[in-house]
Amino acid sequence: MTKVRIGLVGLGNMGTGHAKYLIDKEVPNGELAAICDLREDRLAWAAEHLGDNVKRFTSYEALLDSGDVDAVIINTPHYFHPEQAIQALRKGLHVLIEKPAGVYTKQVREMNEAAKESGRVFGIMYNQRTNPLYAKLRDLIESGELGEVRRTNWIITDWYRSQSYYDSGGWRATWAGEGGGVLINQDPHQLDLWQWTIGMMPTRIRAFCSFGKHRNIEVENEVTAYAEYENGATGVFVTSTCEAPGTNRFEVAGDRGKVVIEDGAMTFHRLRVSESEFNRTFKGGFGQPECWKIPIATPGDSPQHKGITANWVSAIANGTPLLAPGEEGIKGLMISNAMLLSTWTDNWVDLPIDEELFLSKLQERIDASSTEKKSGEYKTLEVGGTH
CATH class of the missing domain: 3.30.360.10 (Dihydrodipicolinate Reductase; domain 2)
Known part of the structure; x- marks a missing residue:
């Protein structure tokens, strides 16, 4: 494969940053082929700044089924990362997710299993x-x-x-x-x-x-x-x-x-x-x-997001080892979940954590959310379901 055709899922701050270095051809063998966003203003920005050669979609499923991309970078809200990664992996696409891997480890564990079964290249944007x-x-x-x-x-x-x-x-x-x-x-x-x-x-x-x-x-x-x-x-x-x-x-x-x-x-x-x-x-x-x-002395550049993307593309095109395998996203999240669970239970927490207990405690807080920020699409947390 000489070129990896990349689709960006979400064109907020992070997605826009990825779009800029990809459209400027700063990633060897990486080609920005499509973007997906629900917002009209972001689609208009893409039309103006990315050109007609970059396809625009409002439906994630349509992007996955288009045949226009070999791989996707997922830049959506945290809860969506595992669900959308699983969809792409099962469609045979390579995946790079923004951090964090997800919100709770049970959800991320399913994503890791899907990545293993797919045989696709799965990375996470641990640019540090x-x-x-x-x-x-x-x-x-x-x-x-x-x-x-x-x-x-x-x-x-x-x-x-x-x-x-x-x-x-x-x-x-x-x-x-x-x-x-x-x-x-x-x-x-x-x-x-x-x-x-x-x-x-x-x-x-x-x-x-x-x-x-x-x-x-x-x-x-x-x-x-x-x-x-x-x-x-x-x-x-x-x-x-x-x-x-x-x-x-x-x-x-x-x-x-x-x-x-x-x-x-x-x-x-x-x-x-x-x-x-x-x-x-x-x-x-x-x-x-x-x-x-x-x-x-620590000589050398710190290519950050562009460096992780270039490494992921090279892994797809040339078999280069990943610097940040997606499966490793569960480790930092496990520590994060453990810190919250320790506070909620006012006790020590052993690692790996009790994932069902964490999920139940998190659900209690989602149910009690009292602002306009609470949305029906986030109310019930089910692995592989709608978040």
């Missing part, structure tokens, strides 16, 4: 995996340079959102429209990177989520969570959309030192000998291992 900072951290851990991971700490509170932001869309910050707040909307990249860089998932989580803190919204907008891992490591994850100025600082401590990522830079506090060796051999009472503070 293209960031050299996080790729280098993953390499330092995988190679053993940092030693066994003992502690992680991510403070990600620079997601500031005002009340006017939440008021700008009827679906925003509601259980019916988005299915959550900061964890499902702003943090999917960090929740993915948290497990992707260190190479392991928590075994259990205790979290404290605040809902509508300092804002008139339904969903969580401030979270503090504590995680435990099979090897004895611990982790803390702190996030907020109502803190200014915010912080973005990721620390990973290992047996051979500590890595800190902050302000777009990486610092490796490297021990001359590992902590475990020093502890075993040192006889001087007070003392600690010699430590070198080393700035770590």
Whole structure:
């Protein structure tokens, strides 16, 4: 295959961004062939800016059945991602979904099974995996340079959102429209990177989520969570959309030192000998291992969304391994669901979570949604059904 004909499903902010670099032919072997949106203004924009060679559809099913595309990028509201991905995969099309993978893991698990059965190339838009900072951290851990991971700490509170932001869309910050707040909307990249860089998932989580803190919204907008891992490591994850100025600082401590990522830079506090060796051999009472503070260069571009799309297209056309396989979207979502479930039950939550319990708790909140943002198409959550 020399060209992969791509259809964009949803032409909002993200879909429009994808359309621009695709129409400018910035993705090798990728060709924008069609778009789909229900809104007349977005169809008019497509006609003006994308030209007559890009087909326009108001029906998703019509796009899938058109024969005009080999693959689709899904940029619709969160609840629709698994359902629409499953439809496309079963039609024999390759799929790239925007983050998050979905709202609840039971729904995403069905999508993953459909992807496996289809044999198609299935990716997720985890564009932060293209960031050299996080790729280098993953390499330092995988190679053993940092030693066994003992502690992680991510403070990600620079997601500031005002009340006017939440008021700008009827679906925003509601259980019916988005299915959550900061964890499902702003943090999917960090929740993915948290497990992707260190190479392991928590075994259990205790979290404290605040809902509508300092804002008139339904969903969580401030979270503090504590995680435990099979090897004895611990982790803390702190996030907020109502803190200014915010912080973005990721620390990973290992047996051979500590890595800190902050302000777009990486610092490796490297021990001359590992902590475990020093502890075993040192006889001087007070003392600690010699430590070198080393700035770590992370050369290379961070192609972000375009990079993930190019990698996905290359996987379709050339068999290139995916940087962000769609099946891995369930991992960060599992952590997110666990944090909410821990708060709702006021208890520890083991991973993998009780998916039926989470779904029932989420449904309770959708049923209680009291704004105009509640829509009949979101009322009942059934795997493979209408969301």
